[in-house]
Amino acid sequence: MKKRKIFLSATHVSPSVNKYVSRALSSNELSYYGENIEDFERALKSYLGGNKEVVLLNSGTSAIHLALIQLGVSHGDEVICQTNTFCATANPIKYVGAEPIFVDSEPQTWNICPKHLETAIKNRLEKGRKPKAIIIVHAYGMPAMIDELLMISNKYNIPIIEDAAEALGSSHRGQKCGTFGDYSIISFNGNKVITSSGGGALICNSTEEKENIIYYATQAREAKKFYYHNNIGYNYRMSNLNAGVGLGQMEVLNDYIKKRREINLFYRSVFKDIEGVNVFTENRDYVFSNFWLNCIFFDEKTAPFTKEELLKKFEEENIETKLLWKPMHKQPIYKGSMYFGYGESEKLFSSGLCLPSGSILSEEDLFRIKRTIETI
Ligand SMILES: Cc1ncc(COP(=O)(O)O)c(C=O)c1O
Incomplete structure (x- = not known):
């Protein structure tokens, strides 16, 4: 089942x-x-x-x-x-x-x-x-x-x-x-x-x-x-x-944000010892993120598994994940639009993944997510 x-x-x-x-x-x-x-x-x-x-x-x-x-x-x-x-x-x-x-x-x-x-x-x-x-x-x-x-x-x-x-x-x-x-x-x-x-x-x-x-x-x-x-x-x-x-x-906004931030800490602890898989987090001391979605970014040279392998494992466990945004200038609807940059957003799209982050996640859900990552 x-x-x-x-x-x-x-x-x-x-x-x-x-x-x-x-x-x-x-x-x-x-x-x-x-x-x-x-x-x-x-x-x-x-x-x-x-x-x-x-x-x-x-x-x-x-x-x-x-x-x-x-x-x-x-x-x-x-x-x-x-x-x-x-x-x-x-x-x-x-x-x-x-x-x-x-x-x-x-x-x-x-x-x-x-x-x-x-x-x-x-x-x-x-x-x-x-x-x-x-x-x-x-x-x-x-x-x-x-x-x-x-x-x-x-x-x-x-x-x-x-x-x-x-x-x-x-x-x-x-x-x-x-x-x-x-x-x-x-x-x-x-x-x-x-x-x-x-x-x-x-x-x-x-x-x-x-x-x-x-x-x-x-x-x-x-x-x-x-x-x-x-x-x-x-x-x-x-x-x-x-x-x-x-x-x-x-009335629950601050509690919900607190929960999403705890989920960010959860992912940081789960991926702490997995080389090449980095959890997206604040890297300036004057910013505060609500961590609407928690994301990871793969360094494919050092990561012990690929993004596709992790995606597949999550799919088997019926856990939803999503790739990062496909850049707008790469979308068919915006073909031909002007673009300025050096391909950072394409890199994010090809090497990143969004993970379950909702404030509704239970301890049991987090345990299932952790086990899925640990047993890949
Ligand atoms: C970055 C961004 N901009 C705009 C929107 C549009 O918001 P809405 O779905 O309320 O129209 C969304 C979300 O859906 C979004 O993620």
Whole structure:
């Protein structure tokens, strides 16, 4: 008989959601207004700090789309984007008719490399094509090289969209990820650190921006007694019911992050004596990762087994694993897009692996994972 499946990052529902979901149901507020939306936005604003404004939306993807619209990115523009990421970071660039310019990772954080970023910007400026925005990502929850990236953004006066979809609770020099960008986004998808049963947030700098984002997220309705539209809007707002799930999950956020960090320590201890298999971890003392996903990286010359052998063993044991992101510039949908880099992200794709990391993992699950690795 097949063993029970262990997932990479399963949804972890907490009893704390019940009261807020019940509140939405009993108040008959299941649409885009209600106390859960207001309270969840307030709770996130306070958690993130930095005097930011938060708008709840129905996904992290729609948050990136609206961030691009806020920055006036449109047909024919160019937007720089980290290549080592999920497609949802890059696809909204296409939604607005712009072109992505992909930039490679550096080996420390696996995120956008400041050097390659500057090369890309200089190249585009020489061609008279100033990029309209830079999308940076904290892949797997690991904070990017924020100091250097902010310096480049300031130097060339190009705004940053910070994709912190995977990095709620991660921080850099004590400041929370999700507060560094001109616009920043978070995802509450079911596989993230906490969920709202699908949803996202767009984080901005002022109440005027917040109002404008809500306007675009609710079909761009003008303040009239009849439906009148000067702009194309979207149906992107989070519902009060989903906000209830997210608000309830805020109460367990720190515990869930603590658990993911313990899982990182668990993998470090399991792989401690296995030469050539390195656990991805923080290597600067001023960063804090939520370890949304724990990853390993193989040095195939010294590792006692290959990535494929470990993958196969996990598959036999019904334990889910995934390769690292296949870089966007190598995806069929982005064939022909511009790319700046030296192949670091391709190296990560060919030699890395994501391992089960959810806060829902039990002691028994961790024991099964450990035994699988030890008996390969
Ligand atoms: C890096 C990254 N960006 C964007 C998204 C999009 O978020 P959502 O699934 O909420 O649309 C995700 C996750 O799904 C992600 O991992």
